[in-house]
Amino acid sequence: MGVHDDQSVYKFTVPASLIPESLFRLGCGLVNPEISNESVERELLSGQFRRQIPAQDWLERCSGNLTHPYNRMAKGAQKTIRSYTSEELKTRLIAFFNENYSANLLKLAIVDSRSLDELEKLVAAHFGSMRNLSINQLKISTHPYEGTLMGVKVRSNCLSLGRKLYMVFPLPEQTKLHLTSPDMLVSYLINNRCKGSISDCLERRHLSTNVFGQLVNRGSVGFDSYCVTVFHQNKELEMAESENKIITIVFRYLAMLRQIGPLEWLYNTFRVERRKGQTFDDENSSTGPRWKLNPLQYYCDQLLECHMQRYPLESLFTARYALPEYSPRAITDFLEFLKPDNCKVFVSGFGTDESHMCTFLSPDGKLCCEPDGPNFCSMEKLKPELIATCSAAWPSSSCEFDTELKLPKQNLFLCSDFSLRPDETTDQQPQGPRLLRFEAGPHTPAARFWFQQDNRLQTPIVFISVDLVTSPEPLVTDCASSVMLDIFVVLLVDQLNSLESQAKQVDLRLKVSRSKQGIQVCCSGYRQPLPSLVAAALSRIFELKITEHAFRKARRKISALEAQKTHKTDLCKSQLAMLLNSACSWHWSYQDKRVAINETTLESFMIFVQRFSSQIQLSSQPQRLVSEDEDEEDKRTDAAVAVMSLWSRISLAEDEEVVEESSALQQTLQEEQDQQQKQQIPRQLFAEILVYGNATAKDAEAASQIILNALPSPTQRTTETTFEAVRRRVYLLPSGSHHVLS
Template sequence: MAIDSEKQVSSSDSTIVRIVDNIKKSECDTWNYRGLELSNDMLVVLISHPNIDKAAAALDVSIGSLADSRDVPGIAHFLEHMLFMGSSKYPGENEYAKLIEGNGGYSNAFTSGDHTNYYFDINPSLLPDALDIFSQFFISPLFAASSTDRELEAVNSEYEGNLFKDIWRIAQLEKSTSDPEHPYSGFSIGNSESLRTTPKQRGINIREVLLDFYKAQYSSNRMSLAVLGNQSLDELQSLVIKSFKDVPNNKLQKPKYSPDPYGEKNRKTICYVVPVKENRRLTINWVIPDNKELYYCNPESYLSHLIGHEGDGSLLSYLKQLGLAIELASGDKNSAPGFNFFTVDLELTIDGLNRWEQVIYIVYQYLAMIRKEGPKEWIFNECKNLNAMHFQFREKERPDDFVSNLAGRIRDYPLTECLSGEYEMREFRPDLINEVLNEYLIPSKMRVFLASKEFVSIATEKEKWFGTQYKKEYLPDALIQKCETYEIIPELHLPKPNEFIPTDFHLFSKEKSSIRPQLPIKIKENELYRLYYADDSFYKLPKTYLYFEFRNPLGNVDPIHFNLNTLYVELIEDSLTEVAYPAQLGGLQYELTAINYGIQLTLYGYNHKIKELLDTIIDRMVHPKLDSQRFGNIKEKVKRALQNFRRDVPYQMAHFGVTYLTAEHQWNKDELLSCIDGITMNDLESFIPQMLTRFYTDSLMYGNLTKNQAIEYMTSVEEKFQEKRFYQPLFPGMWFNQRELILPDG
């Protein structure tokens, strides 16, 4: 819904060049928006609503670690830390932190390849004070020498905290093995070696490097600001002008980087990687063009939709049939002005690891099938309509996340589309889809990363910054040539039109909008279930939340039964993938979880088709499709998760440890791991009817549904279980509640 219009400001107001009051927003959005272009070329979006709990602001600088000095890698990230350490107007190191944290607020920042983003939230009444301190980071930061060593330790601690995380290790390996002349190959996070030891050895003054980087890279014409408050738009505008009009404009050019971060000699290569955890991952990367300016065509989104699809005929579905893969993700990533990447990331089975060349070949057969079929406008339109629906009914984010994300994309789109730009798909351009598919997603331009503990004996190289063991070599010529051929595989085909896309967005609640969500009330109780319900008169969205706890202590009587319950749930989820993925695209999510007292099922999303998904899930629980190959792969996946617990970060292990010590009926990971190998498919087939014969259901239903619909949904669940004579009342001795010790003070 557009309001008012864009207008130029008269020359008498020298601080504002342009005001944009027609920012596109959804009809459900009750917040008010205004865009500004200041005379110093800073772009601003103001957001106003009288009933917010937290005010928030974020400033994004369109520069990041890709601009690091080669001599001092990590300097952009270090600068992000140092800006918090006082300014000429507010010289106290902790003035900003005291104001924010002392008034129920939160602040943070992050550095990416081409962005540095600073954000906070706070009690709305203190937004003016916080904005004034915040703005001084970008006007007159101190970079005090007394703060340098302390913040350098903070940067190094951040580095050490990520040192044994595979996602960081493999990401840095990909960079370090790229073209050494391209800034993408740098070390972005920084540590004490790159920021203290090496500069000191070379006679480099790190504070001077910080000052030089700030002067060379920070400028108001690279900055975007988002401010959320309960003041009116005019009041917010005055606050912003007062605080940010003096941010200097050095008239810096928009950075643009070389389009090829890999370089010719790094293509057609494979890195065998030794991970920290028990993982088997195959990742294929290609460099593709930076199409950000053609956001309304979005060829990458079209291709990602098909390659990452998990329904019938999909790449993942076929790899699962062959027992080669468990999960797949696909899409563009890490884009920066000048270049972008497209990636296919697969979690392999043991067999898939041994046959990784066949997996790559099948990926290219799927790409060949897409080429042969050609770009389909109906698929583009389906993606377009889904995006429009998600924008129309998008939910509010946390205030700090909202302004941070918004500030980061303001310069990617026209100000009028700063909210809608990432959802826009207006123009079908088959030529752009074909260009990416035919010129970039080809065998001769791929890089492959294959991660497994099994490569420890051959991984003779070590990445400098994270110490990751790897071996890099060229892919076999025979594989490249084979991947350039096309074989018709009947199991690989385009998806069918999605039947889970909702078309009815009618709101059932006739209540006026409430200030707070309603508390649920109990609407039915018997020997089989207890049902709580509340309709949505607060969010006013065509969405529903369904929650079920199927309570039976059998799934936790000993570690073997807990593992059996976990395997049952995992196999149900695995077998539902082809159905659940289209539902997910249509805005429906579900989660099935093994818990200490049974099974937990959660569904959430657009209410129009949620009953169909609920029926499908319960049908599959009652009639599970058990297959020995899938059972073996899922059992191995569960086992790996148990083994990887010891390699988790310490705070996660400590969190589990506290629960284990205080909770009743809690098995530790070693106990679960000790008996997983002995479980057979026959054991699982015997367990399932025992688990489902007797249980009690606690249920909560909230959102855009009536009381009668809630009872209808619960009755349907009851009837589906009872078709196979499941779902009888628990015996009195089977009742128990999850309990934890109350620890005394001190």
């Protein structure tokens, strides 16, 4: 049970089998409660009516308007509950119940697996007889700070706030802004820890370890407050000076936001971050494992109570989450409230124990630490020079912090459209993805394009995979070529590592893995930026540069992975791979793969890459080849050995001092290329592209063109029948997908 200034909340978590009995007991207590002398004495003995108010909350009430209803508990009552007799308390409780408990104010939420009809019958049976007095909801139209001094620093006389500094701004009620929630955008920027953020600027000066801004919900409707909490590292001798620096940095950041003004891409970044924080697969989710196990339970525990009081029923789950509206005016208006002359700063008293956070016990009005003297706190106006610095236009040459404070960088793969696409599915469509036809020019890479719209899950997510294989001969013919393909994929993973991190920041996923006869690039996320992410990944693959150090590092990684496998697991994975028609790397024994790894050299690996592509060109650039004896030195210097541009260009290095060492490798590669030309083997890439999810056929065709533009043009087109066995309709995911076996 939770008691607030204007509402009482009853919360129960019981087994599903006890839901009917729990509703019966709760209904009896709300419809016809037992209020007798015995029940009053029983509750007095339990002591559950006591409340512990945090010191910061108590200081806010003390510094506010003491005639305001919200601040009535700022000081201890002259006559407390224990001063009344049981009969007097019973009379007061009955009067309170008769005045405030009405059916039109009751809001009930039940989370259960029963049908809606069953739950409605239970609620009607137990709560249907509750009287309706048509009482208006209690709403306080004025703020508790109204009529008090603003732009002040409130310092407690004896209370410790636990190494925290609070900056509180009074606001009008923000309930009607739940579709855009400008306070959440400001909180996202204040809480950000990127370079140029408030946290970064404070940490550089060893002033703070963390900053946190949020809209404060005091359980009251009619007014709101916004609070910036700074976890400081002040020393007592420098306490006042450090506090002023913290205040200045926060206000200079807010001045920067006002000067730059609303930016739609910044709002979309916040929207993505908001959605990303409430997903099931994010390992670093700030909400922790409890949200992943039961997101509805987490929502009910943390948000449902406030949402039921403030928002209409149709917005109960989407308020302050979906955020469908971008309102520059609302953001501008909100920032105007966050100024020095509309703020109270709350700090600990000098000489207090900062490791301890004080509390105020209600209704007795007792503090955990007694003050020295009659005054509980002191209030001082912020210095004029401090207010002038905080209020100056941004940027100001007189303020050293303005050159450090910056906005987060814009992500190139940011989504701005989270809408669901219209359903185009029909009963005549075949099961699984369907083959789409599109016009292909003479320079278009050989490709087939598959598409299936999601008409079941109804999420804004799209999955795109690109399988790249060669023709006409298979790439993997033995254990050695399979190992080389594994090494090649490891190099590609390292090449795409930074791009994968950039995509993850905006809730997109990027993976590159090996398939049966080539490589596969898989992306998932929001529809709008996904084709550009796939194209960027393919472009980076084609610009891959290989050094001897990188090759040896990849080979060691493959060797370490294979060494971890036992014969039993190797046999099980091999059998499972054959059943799923998955990657060939599991079809050979561990002993064969270990021998193949040890025998793989840079020369044989480059020849394998040349077999993978018919567009190999050699070029000379001054580089240095590193011998096996210098492997440890390689780890520190990462000296370049060979530069390869995959499929479109591959270049090897040579240096005037090591011409004799590199010429042998170049000659071998040239002989391999000449031999292929004599045999007239028309090797080229073939792409299998799949789009599945929240997209229409036109969206998929547009995505295919973006992806095809990132692929190299072939020298000769390949007929579709050559690759007829690469994909069948019954398979949704490509053969060898990392989603099948990870």
